[in-house]
Amino acid sequence: MKNKIAILGSTGSIGKTLINILKKDKKNIEITLLTTNQNINELFKQVKIFNVKNVIIINQKKYLFFKKNLKDKKINVYNSFNSINKIFNNKIKNDYVMSSIAGLDGLFPTLEIIQYTKKIAIANKESIICGWSLIKKKLSQFNTKFIPVDSEHFSIYSLLGNKNKNINIEKVFITASGGPFLNLPLHSFKSITIKSALNHPNWKMGKKITIDSATMMNKVFEIIEAKKIFDLQYDDLKILIHSKSYVHALVKFKNGITKILIHDTNMRIPIFNSLYENAPKIIKSKNLDINLLNNLDFKNVNIKKFPVVKILRELPRNESLFETAIVSANDQLVKMFLNNKIKFTDISKILLKIVKSNEFIKYKVIIPKNITEIKELSNYVSLKINSLDI
Numbered sequence: 001m002k003n004k005i006a007i008l009g010s011t012g013s014i015g016k017t018l019i020n021i022l023k024k025d026k027k028n029i030e031i032t033l034l035t036t037n038q039n040i041n042e043l044f045k046q047v048k049i050f051n052v053k054n055v056i057i058i059n060q061k062k063y064l065f066f067k068k069n070l071k072d073k074k075i076n077v078y079n080s081f082n083s084i085n086k087i088f089n090n091k092i093k094n095d096y097v098m099s100s101i102a103g104l105d106g107l108f109p110t111l112e113i114i115q116y117t118k119k120i121a122i123a124n125k126e127s128i129i130c131g132w133s134l135i136k137k138k139l140s141q142f143n144t145k146f147i148p149v150d151s152e153h154f155s156i157y158s159l160l161g162n163k164n165k166n167i168n169i170e171k172v173f174i175t176a177s178g179g180p181f182l183n184l185p186l187h188s189f190k191s192i193t194i195k196s197a198l199n200h201p202n203w204k205m206g207k208k209i210t211i212d213s214a215t216m217m218n219k220v221f222e223i224i225e226a227k228k229i230f231d232l233q234y235d236d237l238k239i240l241i242h243s244k245s246y247v248h249a250l251v252k253f254k255n256g257i258t259k260i261l262i263h264d265t266n267m268r269i270p271i272f273n274s275l276y277e278n279a280p281k282i283i284k285s286k287n288l289d290i291n292l293l294n295n296l297d298f299k300n301v302n303i304k305k306f307p308v309v310k311i312l313r314e315l316p317r318n319e320s321l322f323e324t325a326i327v328s329a330n331d332q333l334v335k336m337f338l339n340n341k342i343k344f345t346d347i348s349k350i351l352l353k354i355v356k357s358n359e360f361i362k363y364k365v366i367i368p369k370n371i372t373e374i375k376e377l378s379n380y381v382s383l384k385i386n387s388l389d390i
C-alpha cells in the first residue's frame with residue numbers, strides 16, 4: 001500500500017522541500033492533493049511528476065487558465081478549499097498531510113482536512129497562534145496525530161518523546177539567531193533599511209518571516225506556539241540568542257537532565273522526520289561540527305535592541321482573540337515597512353502600544369469560537385493599523 005499524502009501549499013518553500021524529499025520515495029507515495037494560490041507553473045510540474053489527480057488553485061484567474069490549458073481531463077481542478085470535502089471521505093484517510101499555507105489563510109483548510117488524515121504536520125504559525133483551540137478540538141474529535149514542523153517546535157517535540165509535558169519539564173529554551181542586527185549598535189537601528197533587514201545571516205526565507213526574524217517577533221510567536229502546543233506556561237519558556245542556529249531547542253527536566261537538539265540550518269530535517277518519524281529512512285546531513293559545539297555562545301536577549309519581546313509580559317494565560325490582534329497588527333506593520341511607509345523601529349513601537357491599548361485588551365478574555373470571529377478581528381485590526389496617522 002502506498003502512503004497517501006496531501007500538501008496544502010505545495011508551491012511554497014516548505015511544500016517544495018517536502019516534494020523534493022518525496023521524489024526519492026516515489027514508488028511508495030501517492031499524492032492525493034496539491035494546492036497553490038497562484039504558482040501554477042510549479043504546480044503543473046508537481047502534478048506531472050507524481051501523477052496527481054486533485055488540485056486546488058485559489059486565485060481565480062490562475063485557476064481558469066490552468067483548467068483551460070490542462071490536457072489531462074482526468075485531473076480534478078478546484079477553486080476553493082470547500083472542495084476538500086468532495087475530494088476525501090472518512091473511509092480512506094490520508095496517511096500524512098502537510099499544512100504549509102502562509103498566514104491566516106491556512107487555518108480554514110487545516111481545519112477542513114484534519115478529519116481526512118491520520119497525521120497532520122503544521123508549518124503555519126498563524127493557524128496555531130490564532131486557532132489552536134479550534135485545531136486541538138478537531139484533532140481530538142478525529143483522533144488525528146499532530147506534529148509541529150517549525151524547527152524549534154519539532155525539536156521540542158523530539159526531545160520530549162512520550163513524556164508527560166506538564167509534570168516533567170522545568171524549562172524550555174527556544175533559540176534565536178538574532179537576525180541581521182544582533183551586533184548592530186543600538187543607535188544605528190533608526191537607520192535600518194529594507195535591504196539590510198532582509199539580509200538574514202543563516203536562513204533563506206520569505207520577506208515577511210525575515211523581517212519578523214530581524215525584529216525578533218518570530219520568537220514571540222514561537223513562544224506563544226510552544227505554550228499552546230505543549231500546554232506550558234509562559235514562565236516555563238525562554239528565548240536564548242544562539243547566532244549559529246545550530247542548537248534549535250533545549251529542554252531542562254525536573255529530574256536534573258537537560259537535553260539539546262542539533263541539526264543543520266535547513267528545514268529538510270524537521271520535514272523529513274515529521275514524515276517518516278521512526279521509519280528506517282536516511283537523509284544526508286553534514287558531519288557534526290565540533291568547532292560549533294565548542295563555541296555555542298548562548299546569550300540573553302537584549303531588550304533594548306529587540307523590544308517586541310516585552311509583548312510576552314502582556315499575553316493572557318488562556319486561549320484568546322488577543323493573539324489574533326497581535327498577529328494581524330504585526331502582519332500589517334511589516335507590509336507597511338516593506339512598502340517604505342514606516343521605519344523599522346516603528347514596528348515594535350506600534351505593537352507595544354497596541355498590546356496595552358484598552359481597545360484590544362478586552363480580547364484577552366474572549367476565547368475564539370470559530371474562524372469567522374478570528375477573521376473578522378484580523379480584518380478590523382488591519383484596517384485600524386492602516387488608518388493610523390504615523
